[in-house]
Amino acid sequence: MREIAILGIGQTPIAEHWDKSLRALAGEAVFAAMQDAGREQADGIFVGSMLSGLLSHQENLGALIADWVGLRGTEAVKIEAACGSGAAALRAGLIAVASGAMDSALVVGVEKMTETVGSQTTAALATAADADWEAAQGLSFVAINALIMRRYLHEYGWKHTDFAPFSINAHANAVHNPNARLRDPITPHDYNQARMVSDPINLLDASPIGDGAAAILLVPAETLKRQGQQVIAIAGSASATDSIAVHDRRDPLWLSAAETSARKAYAQAGVGPAEIDVFELHDAFSIMAALSLEACGFAERGQGPRLGLEGQIGPKGKVPVATRGGLKARGHPVGATGVYQAVEVIQQLRGEAGATQVPDAKIGMAQNIGGSGATILTHIFRTE
Amino acid sequence: MREIAILGIGQTPIAEHWDKSLRALAGEAVFAAMQDAGREQADGIFVGSMLSGLLSHQENLGALIADWVGLRGTEAVKIEAACGSGAAALRAGLIAVASGAMDSALVVGVEKMTETVGSQTTAALATAADADWEAAQGLSFVAINALIMRRYLHEYGWKHTDFAPFSINAHANAVHNPNARLRDPITPHDYNQARMVSDPINLLDASPIGDGAAAILLVPAETLKRQGQQVIAIAGSASATDSIAVHDRRDPLWLSAAETSARKAYAQAGVGPAEIDVFELHDAFSIMAALSLEACGFAERGQGPRLGLEGQIGPKGKVPVATRGGLKARGHPVGATGVYQAVEVIQQLRGEAGATQVPDAKIGMAQNIGGSGATILTHIFRTE
Numbered sequence: 001m002r003e004i005a006i007l008g009i010g011q012t013p014i015a016e017h018w019d020k021s022l023r024a025l026a027g028e029a030v031f032a033a034m035q036d037a038g039r040e041q042a043d044g045i046f047v048g049s050m051l052s053g054l055l056s057h058q059e060n061l062g063a064l065i066a067d068w069v070g071l072r073g074t075e076a077v078k079i080e081a082a083c084g085s086g087a088a089a090l091r092a093g094l095i096a097v098a099s100g101a102m103d104s105a106l107v108v109g110v111e112k113m114t115e116t117v118g119s120q121t122t123a124a125l126a127t128a129a130d131a132d133w134e135a136a137q138g139l140s141f142v143a144i145n146a147l148i149m150r151r152y153l154h155e156y157g158w159k160h161t162d163f164a165p166f167s168i169n170a171h172a173n174a175v176h177n178p179n180a181r182l183r184d185p186i187t188p189h190d191y192n193q194a195r196m197v198s199d200p201i202n203l204l205d206a207s208p209i210g211d212g213a214a215a216i217l218l219v220p221a222e223t224l225k226r227q228g229q230q231v232i233a234i235a236g237s238a239s240a241t242d243s244i245a246v247h248d249r250r251d252p253l254w255l256s257a258a259e260t261s262a263r264k265a266y267a268q269a270g271v272g273p274a275e276i277d278v279f280e281l282h283d284a285f286s287i288m289a290a291l292s293l294e295a296c297g298f299a300e301r302g303q304g305p306r307l308g309l310e311g312q313i314g315p316k317g318k319v320p321v322a323t324r325g326g327l328k329a330r331g332h333p334v335g336a337t338g339v340y341q342a343v344e345v346i347q348q349l350r351g352e353a354g355a356t357q358v359p360d361a362k363i364g365m366a367q368n369i370g371g372s373g374a375t376i377l378t379h380i381f382r383t384e
Numbered sequence: 385m386r387e388i389a390i391l392g393i394g395q396t397p398i399a400e401h402w403d404k405s406l407r408a409l410a411g412e413a414v415f416a417a418m419q420d421a422g423r424e425q426a427d428g429i430f431v432g433s434m435l436s437g438l439l440s441h442q443e444n445l446g447a448l449i450a451d452w453v454g455l456r457g458t459e460a461v462k463i464e465a466a467c468g469s470g471a472a473a474l475r476a477g478l479i480a481v482a483s484g485a486m487d488s489a490l491v492v493g494v495e496k497m498t499e500t501v502g503s504q505t506t507a508a509l510a511t512a513a514d515a516d517w518e519a520a521q522g523l524s525f526v527a528i529n530a531l532i533m534r535r536y537l538h539e540y541g542w543k544h545t546d547f548a549p550f551s552i553n554a555h556a557n558a559v560h561n562p563n564a565r566l567r568d569p570i571t572p573h574d575y576n577q578a579r580m581v582s583d584p585i586n587l588l589d590a591s592p593i594g595d596g597a598a599a600i601l602l603v604p605a606e607t608l609k610r611q612g613q614q615v616i617a618i619a620g621s622a623s624a625t626d627s628i629a630v631h632d633r634r635d636p637l638w639l640s641a642a643e644t645s646a647r648k649a650y651a652q653a654g655v656g657p658a659e660i661d662v663f664e665l666h667d668a669f670s671i672m673a674a675l676s677l678e679a680c681g682f683a684e685r686g687q688g689p690r691l692g693l694e695g696q697i698g699p700k701g702k703v704p705v706a707t708r709g710g711l712k713a714r715g716h717p718v719g720a721t722g723v724y725q726a727v728e729v730i731q732q733l734r735g736e737a738g739a740t741q742v743p744d745a746k747i748g749m750a751q752n753i754g755g756s757g758a759t760i761l762t763h764i765f766r767t768e
Binding site: 001021050051053054056057058059060061062063064066067072073074075076077078079080081082088091092095096098099100101123124126127128130131132135238239240241242243244248256257260370371374375 | 385405434435437438440441442443444445446447448450451456457458459460461462463464465466468472475476479480482483484485507508510511512514515516519622623624625626627628632640641644754755758759
């Protein structure tokens with residue numbers, strides 16, 4: 001497979017965009033990425049989205065978006081892997097260009113979640129769980145994560161407040177991200193006093209939903225090298241699965257699909273966790289941030305909260321995470337999130353991350369989770 | 385890209401499988417394909433499905449099916465392009481193996497449509513149309529096709545009864561297909577007297593929905609050639625889009641995405657329509673069969689019904705179509721249909737099509753349509 005580089009990135013603010021349709025949101029991100037790339041065309045379009053059918057009565061997003069952005073006729077398809085849809089679309093686009101089947105791919109993540117009533121959105125999100133064995137028992141998605149967090153506190157002896165740094169760091173970084181959903185800093189007191197959602201997950205453990213779109217244009221790295229341009233390449237890309245139902249796993253506190261996909265991506269890139277300068281992880285709930293750090297080798301098993309408590313997860317820390325706000329404060333428009341994460345890593349590698357820039361960032365990683373650990377994709381980006 | 389061959393195929397009967405879940409249906413097809421291939425493993429799983437979220441409250445089918453078929457951990461993803469999802473999954477699997485990212489891919493099409501009430505299923509199918517500009521006006525999917533057919537009759541002067549051969553041929557062939565949904569032969573009288581669904585489309589112009597799954601295992605052709613095995617290769621694969629909304633097309637009676645994807649697939653395979661021995665087309669409605677034949681070069685513009693009237697679409701005819709029953713009589717489990725079509729072409733090339741075997745079939749084509757022409761994929765298979 002030939003090496004693939006990122007030529008352009010774009011994103012919309014994450015908000016309640018009641019005045020913008022799915023296609024309008026996707027279009028904004030695509031036009032921004034095209035402008036950034038200095039191009040107006042792509043050979044293929046890969047759309048990551050989870051809920052367009054359930055919440056906007058619209059499937060076939062590939063054709064919809066191709067037409068809207070002026071690329072009617074162009075090959076286009078939708079990729080779905082629950083909340084991991086964005087990174088799954090990125091991987092599909094990457095493979096398509098790497099294969100030689102096409103010379104450029106536009107990857108778009110888009111989701112619209114705030115125009116429906118809450119119970120409908122909650123029911124739609126539960127389609128990421130096992131319909132027969134989890135959702136049918138009345139488990140919502142946050143409830144599943146609450147059971148995991150409760151078990152984690154029990155097994156490893158942490159207190160709920162030990163997870164505060166994840167949320168505090170995310171909010172602190174989002175203050176400086178104009179596209180973030182929640183741009184207010186929070187204090188440890190705020191975290192401890194936040195309203196309970198599903199014990200032990202409170203409002204500041206949980207990421208907010210939102211409407212938004214992000215886009216990336218991929219081309220062969222060789223194209224840029226020939227023109228003497230700076231190359232940010234995808235050095236590693238891998239995807240792995242686990243059972244959807246948490247009760248069916250050997251260890252409900254271990255993200256085996258995160259471990260597998262990270263191990264493969266590290267091997268492809270020839271690096272390990274020590275070489276990763278910035279890590280955009282999938283902090284849909286604070287417990288997921290801890291579990292990702294462990295499965296990817298940044299923390300020992302059961303020690304996920306430690307890096308936060310030691311002050312090492314900020315932009316100047318040892319393992320910077322959620323540098324643009326993460327899912328927790330940038331927001332979590334589910335099927336678009338994986339593309340936002342990639343866009344943010346690229347901003348860091350370009351040195352465009354402003355007040356939350358990680359000094360001298362050369363290698364970045366993004367990890368996107370579909371379901372409560374069922375489908376996990378890891379991508380490593382490198383400045384060359 | 386390296387050449388890809390089909391190692392195994394499998395399918396379930398298309399029926400009202402109220403006793404089988406999504407994963408059980410998919411599993412049946414996968415196990416059949418694995419047994420056919422003599423393998424128990426695949427490097428990646430590509431699931432084509434359109435309605436699992438809307439009708440079964442289940443997304444993330446990649447992980448769900450990987451786990452169920454004993455391949456927990458394996459990379460897996462769902463691909464969606466409305467009724468073109470099956471062929472879109474096939475193309476994604478093909479590209480993944482061709483790229484070298486993996487050495488085998490399991491392609492699964494699965495849909496479960498009969499357990500919900502009719503109005504819910506009709507609403508779900510309308511997500512393949514433009515939600516803002518078609519479905520919002522009250523147009524169902526069959527109504528959109530009825531408008532196209534009405535216009536076709538008006539423009540080209542055909543009578544409704546001229547479309548009878550498509551339906552009669554499909555039903556005649558399905559009699560001999562144990563997996564077909566409707567296995568009763570029909571007469572011209574039956575066709576002309578059938579109940580109206582959406583004028584001018586009557587019950588025998590429209591394909592029946594159903595529950596079912598089909599699967600294909602892809603490997604590099606080189607692997608089989610080294611072992612001296614017969615190779616059925618994918619000689620052409622292409623996808624193209626058009627506007628979703630029919631009113632937005634330059635010509636509502638021309639499937640430009642069928643033309644584009646067929647032209648690309650022909651060029652890749654180095655053949656033209658004259659070399660195609662069998663053509664599994666997307667006869668969701670009889671008008672679509674006519675339009676496909678025209679766009680792919682088998683008939684002149686506006687002359688789609690002629691081949692049928694001249695008796696040339698049967699297994700012994702010049703352009704055999706719907707040889708196992710087509711969407712019309714084999715059935716149309718929407719997201720699975722594209723995989724069924726490919727499986728049936730492979731049965732023909734293997735000489736396993738029984739009473740409806742096309743004599744000496746060496747090159748076959750399958751064309752799968754998402755929406756009323758919005759996303760169209762064409763695949764050409766060849767015995768080598």
